[in-house]
Amino acid sequence: MRRMTARPANAHQARLLRLLRDGGPNSRAQLGDQVDLSRSKLAVEVDRLLETELVVADGLAASRGGRRSHNIRLNPHLRLLGVDIGATSVDVAVTNAELEILGHINQPMDVRDGPVAVFEQVLSMAAKLKASGLAEGFDGAGIGVPGPVRFPEGIPVAPPIMPGWDGFPVREALSQDLGCPVMVDNDVNLMAMGEQHAGVARTVPDFLCVKIGTGIGCGIVVGGEVYRGTTGSAGDIGHIQAVPDGRPCACGNRGCLEAHFSGAALARDALEAAQQQLSAELASRLETNGTLSAVDVAAAAAAGDATAIDLIREGGSRTGQVIAGLVSFFNPGLVVIGGGVTGLGHTLLAAIRTQVYRQSLPLATGNLPIVLGELGPTAGVIGAARLISDHLFSPA
């Protein structure tokens, strides 16, 4: 199929496209209820959208008592690619224009192999999704990378855990390879957008989304828009000092949050505990696998291992301490906890909550939900699809 290149011609059309994306098929009349345009104007704009083939007619709508109306929906052949590059694995997913995931692959990988190797893998994963009949091509792609990004150009800047990517024109390169528009952002921001679109944060204008994975980052949403900061490094909370004169960190300082709690730190602590025979559970897992990761700690904790639970509590408490500061500062309406270590679940959440509710002011915490993300590993790819759809559904 020929890919769609059309873009909305004006703000009204963009508005309508977003309504259809977020609300699914709608009749003209239902659209009219949401947009404050006269029926004639609305009809004109819908007709123009039909001409561009961005939307199509789609059967009869349910009756509301009078004449039944035809449904309008986003073209079901539109395909978006969501790519979430983590430190140690890649997620690639295909969605339709309503951002529903049609297919999703996850593969291990090492970002440090550099952009060329990683993109090769991403392209082959995308090809696999195409081959399975889910898409004949892509109308747009969103990419998340685990480091700061100069957003307008889509270029990583000085990313600590992916040195080979500094200055690599990710957006440009992938746009060439895929033959469609591409937008690039920090993976944490995409997770926030994912939870905002389809997860727990649907109705909250200002919230924080803390992602605890190999590292720790925080998506900041202000007035429904992701805030990226002056140089694109906003939300980089992994190197906030959590413990004065604490552990040395790769960044050169001591006591950084990431040095005390993150997927990597947790694995290290678990290894140490196992080697010192503090935990039979962890020791046996070490023996079986030859190595330990955050997943093992989660499993051990679920099995009731006290050492593992302590590690999680301790880390959650440190994280909670930092989040408490951010809550006082930012006064969000919601805090979402997500990322690889959400397997640690409610033990972690409870530790974080305890610390935040204890340390922040009542006015800020009074009505503040602190919850786990709803979407798990799909948050990133949904956010990526959302990123590019926001771009495609804005006036040219």
Next chain:
Amino acid sequence: MRRMTARPANAHQARLLRLLRDGGPNSRAQLGDQVDLSRSKLAVEVDRLLETELVVADGLAASRGGRRSHNIRLNPHLRLLGVDIGATSVDVAVTNAELEILGHINQPMDVRDGPVAVFEQVLSMAAKLKASGLAEGFDGAGIGVPGPVRFPEGIPVAPPIMPGWDGFPVREALSQDLGCPVMVDNDVNLMAMGEQHAGVARTVPDFLCVKIGTGIGCGIVVGGEVYRGTTGSAGDIGHIQAVPDGRPCACGNRGCLEAHFSGAALARDALEAAQQQLSAELASRLETNGTLSAVDVAAAAAAGDATAIDLIREGGSRTGQVIAGLVSFFNPGLVVIGGGVTGLGHTLLAAIRTQVYRQSLPLATGNLPIVLGELGPTAGVIGAARLISDHLFSPA
């Protein structure tokens, strides 16, 4: 003179009014260069503004080579009142519509006397300014109070240092008393708006403005707009933990930044040092005045007193530690330090800078100026005037 009640009828007029406020008198042609409207449309809107008397014609503009044009300026009879209520004193100022201060009074006061007593004093100060011929009445007033505010309604919520004000309808009450529109905000936010309008932050879209006075607060500006948070308590950084298991704080926790460094804490430390005879300079000042305040510490430091300098360094370092965290999180383009203790000047600034540059990531600090506010005590009242002028110069 009859007060102006007119408001701009549409976004174009609002835009023009703000241009005249921020850029002073302008010819129609100069305005045309800035607003992307056709000459005819511009002429129509300017004519309508002239009819409302919000703007007036004002002599000939400088020639640009051809026919000379008439200047347009905001009505020079417009008067705004800026009120900055601190913990221990009030500032009241009159400005014209271009937010230039025409008269400014400062008087000691105690917020804890409650809103009724304070407003009585504010009204008498406003009356004094009127009596001196600076104004015949006010077209609008902006008020800053030292605590969180539910912004749309202009009502303080659960302010820790001014308990009697909780829920008092400040906006409503003052609007009645003054007979003009009133807007209320946190004093720190107003300081940020002041520095944005007329101070160091003129061109920076995203910045932080840390005010160190009796307490410590932080104004947050995102995309040129003040961010107030979900419940209006954003920027309340005084109770972020700076020292684990540190000093007990009035809020019930331990180690809050405010407990370790603020005008109040500094005075307490100085008193202790004087009593323990650690500093001859401070001891003699205590003897002379019977009490010590932050100003005494500043003076002692300026005189070379080592104890006083140490107190400032220590405090600056604690503050810097907290700001470092905020910088990592928020990635601002500028950090402004202001408030009562700016008399501590460069000793303080240097301590803060050292800590921030050491602890935050290079990407966030690379090009980050940390500077003292330019406006001193006038920042608050200018910000207040700016607040109400933003309100008056927006479509009705």
Next chain:
DNA sequence: CTACTTTTTCCACTCACAGGACAAAGGGGT
């Protein structure tokens, strides 16, 4: 005094949009 600029006004034309009239299509009661 003339040639050239810039500013301002005036006017005709376009275009977006609202809102009413009317036709089309369906639901439900009798």
Next chain:
DNA sequence: ACCCCTTTGTCCTGTGAGTGGAAAAAGTAG
């Protein structure tokens, strides 16, 4: 089956915002 009511879709005209060109007004430079 029939009729009336409601909702939906289409058509059409009036209105008001806004554009852009022409010409007048008011300068400057030589």
